Amino acid sequence: MSENLTVNQVRVLSTLMNGDKYGLEIIKAIDEESGAKLFLGTLYNLMNSLEKKGYVKSRWGEATSERGGNRRKYYEITGAGENVLNDTRSSLMRLWNGNINLSMT
DSSP states (O other): OOOOHHHHHHHHHHHHOOOOOOOHHHHHHHHHOOOOOOHHHHHHHHHHHHHHHSEEEEEEEEOOGGGTTOOEEEEEHHHHHHHHHHHHHHHHHHHHTTTOOOOOO
């Protein structure tokens, strides 16, 4: 059995299934897709945790003049991240479809 992901972890990993993104792109995509609001601090804590678990990896983009020479940090979902997201999705679908026994007896 794989790890249980939080709702925000599912949102982030699902967003990254569509390709690499930097922080604000992730926040905007989540807002557009679900209406959920994430703050940058919350997102970067999530990204740090997901990266430590091996579910995402990051890389620095090129420095650009419009950003004053600053670089963006891009995030990409890994194979392990795809696997845990798919496992979570399957578990939630079984739950949603009534295929998991929730009785406490």
